[in-house]
Amino acid sequence: MLAHLPLILLAQGAAAAPPPEPAQAAQPGQRASDPTQQTVDGNGDIVVTARRRAETEQTVPIAISVIGGRTLTDTGAFSVSRLQQQAPSLQFYSSNPRNSAINIRGLGAPFGLTNDGIEQGVGFYIDGVYIGRVGAATFDFVDVERIEVLRGPQGTLYGKNTTSGALNITTRAPSFSPEAQGELSIGNYDFVQAKASVSGPITDKLAIRLSSSATRRNGTIDNVASGTDLHRLRNLGFRGQVLYKPTDGLSLTLAGDFNVQKPLCCAQFYARVGATQRPVARQYNALAAAFGYAPPSLDPFDRVTDLDARINSRQEIGGASLVANWDLGPATLTSVSAWRYWDWQPANDRDFIGLPITTVSQNPSQQRQFSQEFRLASNGTNRLDYTVGAFLFNQTINTQGSQVQGAAASRFLLSGADAANPNVLNGLTSTNTISFDNTSFAVFGKLNWAVTDRLHIAPGLRVNYDRKSGFYESVVSIANSQYSFVATADNVAALLAANPAGSAARTTFQNQINTLAPQRYSPRFSAWNVSGDVTLSYDFARDIHGYASYAKSFKSGGINLSGLPLNSTSTGVDLTTQTVKPEKVDAFELGLKTQFLDRRVTLNLAAFWTEIGDYQATVNNNAINVIRGYLANAGKVRSRGFEFDSSFRPSKRLSLYVNGAYTDAKYVRFTNAPCPPELSGGTATAPGGVTDPAGTAGGRSPAFCDISGQRLPGISKWSLSFGGEVNKPVGSSGGQVYLGYDGSYRSRFSSNPSPSAYTWIDGYSLSNFRAGYRKGDFNVFAWVRNAFDQDYFELLSTQSGSTGLIVGQPADPRTFGATISRKF
Template identity: 35%
Template sequence: MSSTVPQAHPLLRTGRAWPGVPDYAWVLLLALGGALPLQAAEQNDAQTTTPSTEQSASDTRKDNPSATALGKVTVTARRREEDSQKVPTPLTVLDGATLESQRISKVQDLQQVLPSVNVAFIHARQSSIAVRGIGNNPASDGLEGSAGVYLDNVYLGRPGMAVFDLLDIEQLELLRGPQGTLFGKNTTAGVLNISTRAPTFTPERTIEVSGGQEGYFQGRGTVSGPLTDSLAGRVSAYHTRDDGYITNVHDGNKLNGGERQGIRGQLLYKPHDDFSLRFINDYNEEDSSYGSMVVYGAAPKFWQRAALVGASPISDPGRDKVNIDSRQHVSVHQGGSSVEANWKLDNDFTLTSISAYRFWNFTPANDEQLNVSAIRNTGVQVNDRQFSQEIRLASPTGGAFDYVLGAYAFNQNLGNRTFTYYGPQADRYLLGTNLNALNDTYSKANGKIETNSFALFSQGTWHLTDKLDFTAGLRGTYEEKDAKVQRFDPVGGAAVSGAAATVRRNQLGAYDSGDLSLYSFAPSALLSLSYQFNDDLLGYASLSHGEKSGGVNLAVASAPTAGADSLLVGPERANDAELGIKSTLFDRRLQLNANLFWTGIHGYQATTYYQPAGSSQLVQVLSNAGDVRSRGLEFEATALPLRGLTLNFNGSYNDVTYLSFKDAPCPAEISTQPGAPATCDLSGKRVVGASKWIANLNGEYKWQLENRFEPYVSASYAYRSEAEGTLDDSSLSKIPGYGLANFSVGLRHDLGDGQLDASVWLKNAFDKEYYLAAFASLNGSYTASVGQPRTLGASLRYDF
């Protein structure tokens, strides 16, 4: 790495900043980019030792194609650095280089590389991550997810907080099964732990530009390095835009596109080996038309009502066309700060403190899928703030017993505003006749909830022999939630009386739930035995119990007719059993891991539907769906069969069914018929969104040419079998199975003090039609979120 100051920074040589990226991002990037080489020259190799995670960017990009053995993967799944092959728990690890080479830059794409994961995505608020079929609860503002997401050891209280570009990622870890004896927030399905790259005391700089079809453009940049002998900094920024891939035939505009941009700044203070302080600030924003969904399936009632108001919805559930007359828009602003301090105490104990604040603001505008004005605009605006504090004490290792103790506190204040602007055709479309009850009215409801959660957790491992370990963990969580829901009288519309006034009052009338409260104490526990048969083979078995507190439905929903208590949902409890092996074979040329699992969920929390008396509209409600069983097999393999060729293969068989769900909503093909039952029994049916078979295969082959040229080719294929699209088990919303193939070809070349990487890539190469989620809508219709079609693009990256 040269220690001289460049004549012109590469970001300046482009002639202009990336459009839309805030000016402050570039000021920080350029300032730090100029300061780092200066400091490197002043240090003059003063740093003689560097942690393994602090390699230069050019080194991390130049994997040795002559390697003949797989390297060790270090994880912190048990809150201390360990070889992933020695951790007795189902665990999948992806490093940042893998995500970059596979072009995985969004959370909704993670199901293409992870086993047992389903991501339901419509937009940032209506998104969810499910593990082993558990956790498909999009748009539940008053309820945490069954699968927890952590960013740099900070729990994200809303799934939408993870909907941003995956920028400058160091490593991603997926832990499956109930978690809580080592993590801040307790979860019943699993944890997705995302770690970003930390500041380095060796200068790093990266700039990358990508372009592709449908107006796709992405620019990313990172600078990192020392500011003083004990202080390092890192700044990363991105800007992404695309036109969208759904055509609105009403006006010819493209939908499901827009702009995203963000910046992350960090400081690492390390005065000596026994103390470090990492300060992270990040900000992300989105201005897009995501949330645009196609009409996927519908009962006859939908088509009859559409004809009644003169609408022409696209009847073919093709992935690229809608016919709507109103705006489709999403605005997201989010960010936060965290401070992580680590002290090495006497006798090699480690004390860790993580303090964090995050915010998330979401504002939508949604059409009712028609090209006439029945509903002009509807949606739920959300403003969320959270604070968290975690303290952990880790004992030294190497003795007969080691352990981790911790305490966690979490506060969340969330408010939402549910709004609907009805158009002049509202009555005919929603009621089937014109009473002027809903036409041209505006309805608004507010919800708020404050959550306070406190926990003590611990986990210890007894090394009974040199090969046999026994691990036990225990957690106690106390949680309280205070909430309120209030709907205001509608405004606008014609003066009404009689039947019209009754309809307006029943559907839009004022309502106040009063103060709602939930209190709970939830235990979590783990028992595990592992046996190291030899250095390359680990076997393990475990039993665990996890609990997640109840929640509140932050919408009026069923409350006016069923009472305010119908807005409350009870806790979700999980019991899990695991049996697995982890092996490294053929002189570290093959890693093969597999595990069997069985999970029983009691009080499974789900988003269901309810039609209040006197109302023509379905409303979402949270409920305890009953008992669920998830069982199956998961496997992972990484192989180095030839010099320069790396293959990864993972997958799962997952049988997820409702053991008992007697008061479930009926599918539209039943509920829209005269005399239809109020509820249906879904016991024995498959859980929504859970594919039975998942398989992901990817590989890269690279070789060395003369003059330091390194060509490479990579390919991936991700398959998932069919899944239930909506909770009501409707045949109209089933999501068929699909497979996605991605390819890329590129050339790396050592240029100057860095490495240049140019590539051409093709995503969804065979233009497969697929869907990320389905949604029950009005009048027995179902809409679906469409996956991205075939996209051809190119990227140019320089690490120096």
């Protein structure tokens, strides 16, 4: 429904070269076997597999964006982080690959740092294989044919993790005709990107495809402390596929991929300072002055920092899959078997400045997953089509976390006499061992009943079982000239008893274990859940299709694996917070897909209303020791709005498009939310007690805040994408010159779980231009992205401890270069 027509017609239809070779026409209800090689049917319509069968995009009753491989090249969208400029309803946030979130219509994953024990709400699939963690989906796209962005709950066919939508990526399949293609891009910041693929037959029944991609770019942030550039790109990816077709009705595709990335990212640094409830002497400006410290620049868009801790974001991603499609005549049996892994090796500067507050903060992780799916789909011979199946998934994650405090930590994090003694926290170390195991099983079914030639009813049902178990242990130690101990969950009481109550030694020890608390717990969760949906669609005319849908969906419950808040004794953890209840989702949608003037004009509309009970949100209860926060169930959230997608192609020489989304997403009820920074850091008061106005130095802070009615983080009310392309023939050889433009706009959004006056990110617009020459399978063009050098933040965060420092992650500045590609 979305950007596919404006974008793919822009990239393909406007060309003077012949259109893509027509594939076998695929209408709703046609055969489900081996659809991945179909992109355009005999009528020139885009073919998708959003409902696990080949259908034309304009007739499938789902709000969907389709972004073709050529569009990805034209716009430089070579990873998921760059897709949101093409799909207005899509949001992507990342402070590093592990701490990434993909949201659709403002819903999907809680805003904040990653917790291994929770689910995402947007499913990510590549060639039918589910990717269990967003971090494992941040690889460069290699030889992608199309990306389908499915908006709204997709739980019946795509599972429990798709309460707000799914990204369905299809790569180019092996070909029995020899072919090859190459692409090379160069640009400023020493940007070089090379892509290549080759495919062809080995025998008349066996074909192979090999693809690779390599990206290198210098960083856009200068770290004056280390003399290195940050936010650089060092990416390498390979993908191989072997297709075996012993008969016309049977195909088996064995695929494997390997990706490695070695960037120095993702740096957040000084953006601004806001007043908190801390005493003036304990707020950022006074603390920095006490050390004689100043950042290298007070303008974050000078893009200089002095981070003094090691920075790294190395990750390795790979796996293998076997997809089998067997045409049985009345139905097609599909099997998808896959194993995948993700190894994450980070290093961060969690104090965000050039002082030794937190000198080490990292959570290396190793994820392994296995999945098996079976589907039986009818081949469209009757008025009643069906898809039934079963899905099995197992995932394990092992994480080895560590955090070390430096010589400046005491003054920044403590009060009283201990704040003036660097040794109280200098060298304080937390070593964490975290493990997670998740087994999930589901059976599902989807019907499509053609009541008449125009009216279709499509109900679906999925029954899912989840079992999750985990282990979290934090051992805290210190060894400097003044203090030495090792604290575990078992010996904290003994260590406290060794220090007399009310003594300075006891106060110091409590300050130390409250800063980094020793913990050990083993959470467990299991539950059955039922989700379902029903869609009514009606074909008013050949090119006018309407639909209405309702979905009852859920996102699985989870376990907290980032540390828990302390209980009232300040020596143990609150075990009531170790599990999180499932989200309960009710979603309504109305849609209309239309084309006019011999399909030169496309206008698609969708209106949606989604309510989520027991919404999973990140909280921290103002606890210093829980650096990463933990999950809890907010009362209820709501996301509602409308989307439109339009394209106009008056001639072969001109293509235009405008796509947009209005999203009103709020906390309907969240009475125990974490407070924004301007209300934190003061003297704690009991619930309902007297507090002081925001930003009152030395004031009283509420234990928690009621943010009911306020906007969810990360969501712009308005998001737009727009652009077009004009071309002109050159000579009589079929070549053409062209000029293209792609723009996007996002209105302002909150970058804090609880809206704060200090963390709103202003609205911004981006403009990308390209101009080039193409003839047949040859294309060369120059490009400039963020052409007007718009300064904007990808996200804003707060420094731990309510100091008032706000740090930001600036987006890329203007980049420019050229791309040349050729198919053989």
